[in-house]
Amino acid sequence: MTFENENDVEVGETLPPMTEHAVSVSLPTWKANVAYEEGEEWVLSKMKTGYPRFFIHKSIERFAVDIVEKFGKTGERAILFPSHATASRCLEFFNRQAPELNRQHVRILDLVPEAEKARSEELAIISPKISALLFPQENFSIAKAFWQHSGEGISSRRAEFCHNLFKEGILVDLATLSDSSRFCKGPRRYQKKISVDISNSVDKPNGTAETQDPTQFVEERFGRNLDLSLTANAKLAVRRRIAGSLTADVGLPEALTLEKDIERTRKVADFSDDDVYLYPCGMNAIFSTHRNALATKGQLKSIVYGFPYIDTLKVTEKFGPGCLFYGFGSSEELDDLEKRLESGERFLALFTEFPGNPLLRSPDLERIRSLADKYDFYVVIDETIGNFLNVNVLPYGDIIVSSLTKVFSGDSNVMGGSLVLSPKGKHYATLKRRWEQDYEDNHWAEDSIFLERNSRDFVSRIERTNANAETICNVLRTHPRVKQVNYPKYSDTKHFYDKCRTPNGGYGGLLSATFHTKEDAVVFFDNLDTVKGPSLGTNFTLSSPYVILAHYGELDWCASWGVDANLVRFSVGLEETSKLVKIFSHALEAISD
Structure with a gap:
């Protein structure tokens, strides 16, 4: 059988190719993944981008360099944040990691629009400000660790927009401004009762509201005539989609006039989209959850249950008194936890994924909820992999987090995260008060417009990826050289998944496989x-030697938790099913030769 490769993308190229704000990057061979982890120049020199929390986008770095050139000292570097509060948290992290550095060495510079120079009607809505942390360049690893773990950093679109303001002299040092010159920033919250103007987004008589393409008007350089009045409406539409009350694939003006989708709204009494919060990325939602949990309960250890995404564990280890890690996600570990609780140990929160990444195992949420109610700890569930159309985990969690960067967006060109408070939880009133006091909306306006547009066909995409993933799973499971396929439908924890599965829900678009030998994994x-x-x-199928890429420095540790270094993870896309079958069958034939 002849087979032509259609997806040969050069190492270091953005995914999708030639996409300025892409959130993935091509590492097309096993060797390239290892070389990236080992810092080999033939890969690093070609990297046009990378995953945004691990790779500081070049537009962000260019802006940081210009800030240091104007405001910094010799030998300094800067890292950029969307607000003074977020930069302050990085400063606190610096103080803990390098207490020998004083305020002369590590300091915050706040850049805001100067009222006299700014076009205030446009900029009042978008609130373009930057807080830069300046520090000795030899301490960059500290700043980079905070950037990665917390997800607090700015997006590449914010950097690009604000950098142009900076070069035009509109964005200036806040400390140099008089009170009358200070620009009034936009609203802290985006509650619909104060900031959403549906009349601004309905069809105009000339049809301009519906015919103008957001992709076109958002991606132009500064000086463009942005329809920034769409920002608040876009955020509301995104929050309604996360709540499950907006599932129609329609334009923004029509979306905000539709009746709520009662069938898909999350099934918890008194739940509304006011309990949904947007974040710059999913990890920032997790970081904020942990930070606010500590603020309401005090310095208690957390529990991480099931093998987690890497930075969830790092956040609980580095930003508090530590954690109790149950990496297998087993019933025996819950037995151990129950014994600890019965003996008097107390914990802050239990963090878990539903299902887990990359083993796709599902935790026993019913038992976890029961223990939490009895022994008074928060339950935090990351539903990124399952997603709310497939599973309803809200009845079991106090806080539900998700990365909107992933399947909710699909287009791989914008970051976002969400957090949902459960009104059913006994801690709801405490948590709601805390979030109303602490929450900053730092999701950049242009990113919100893209996220809203990308997520309109969320429902149909989920149905397609569910079906494609099941088919690919069956292709892999029948091959003798495949050691194990990990997928919720075929896991020994399927019954836990099924307890939360929605009436029309599937098993998701993510699966992974291991092979009997490393050689087979590499050839495949x-x-x-x-x-x-x-x-x-x-929206396109994306594969990765996940453990190599996420845990290269701790492969033995991964193996101790049953996570094979030679695991390959597949995020299945929207391609024609028969085409995907041919692609995977061809790779399997290669290891049979």
Whole structure:
């Protein structure tokens, strides 16, 4: 059988190719993934981008360099944040990691629009401000660790927009301004009762509201005539989609006039989209959850249950008194936890994924909820992999987090995260008060417009990826050289998944496989004609030697938790099913030769 590769993307190219704000990057061979982790120049020199929390986008770095050139000292570097509060948290992290550095060495510079120079009607809505943390360049690893773990950093679109303001002299040092010159920033919250103007987004007589393409008007350089009045409406539409009350694939003006989708709204009494909060990325939602949990309960250890995404564990280890890690996600570990609780140990919160990444195992949420109610700890569930159309985990959690960067967006060109408070939880009133006091809306306006547009066909995409993933799973399971396929439908934890599965829900678009030998894994991966790189949930099938890429420095530790270094993870896309079958069958044939 002849087979032509259609997805040969050069190492270091953005995924999708030639996409300025892409959130994935091509690492097309096993060798390229290892070389990236080992810092080999033939890969690093070609990297046009990377996953945004691990790779500081070049537009962000250019802006940081210009800030240091104007305001910094010799030998300094800067890292950029969307607000003074977020930069202050990085400063606190610096103080803990390098207490020998004083305020002369590490300091915050706040850049805001000067009222006299700014076009205030436009900029009042978008609130373009930057807080830069300046520090000695030899301490960059501290700043980079905070950036990665917390997700607090700015987006590449914010950097690009604000950098142009900076070069035009509109964005200036806040400390140099008099009170009368200070620009009034936009609203802290985006509650619909104060900031959403549906009349601004309905069809105009000339049809301009519906015919103008957001992709076109958002991606132009500064000086463009942005329809920034769409920002608040876009955020509301996104929050309604996360709530499950907006599922129609329609334009923004019509979306905000539709009756709520009662069938898909999350099934918890008194739940509304006012309990949904947007964040710059999913990890920032997790970081904020942990930070606010500590603020309401005090310095208690957390529990991380099930093998987690890497930075969830790092957040609980580095930003508090530590955690109790149950990496298998087993019933025996819950037995151990129950014994500890019965003996008097107390915990802050239990963090878990539903299902887990990359083993796709599902935790026993019913038992976890019972323990939490009895022994008074928060339950935090990351539903990124399952997503709310497939599973309803809200009845079991106090806080539900998700990465909107993934399947909710699909287009791999914008970051976002969400957090949902459950009104059913006994801690709801405490948590709601805390979020109303602490929450900053730092999701950049242009990113929100893209996220809203990308997520309109969320429902139909989920149905397609569910079906495609099940088919690919069956192709892999029948091959003798495949050791194990990990997928919720075929896991020994399927009954826990099914307890939360919605009436029309499937088992998701993510699966992984291991092989009997490393050689087979490498040959299969290198012959698999999909694009290959970090992230998941893209509209195109995306493959990765996940453990190599996420845990290269701790492979033995992963193996101790049953996570094979030679695991290959597949995020299945929207391609024609028969085509995907041919692609995976061809790669399997390569290891049979």
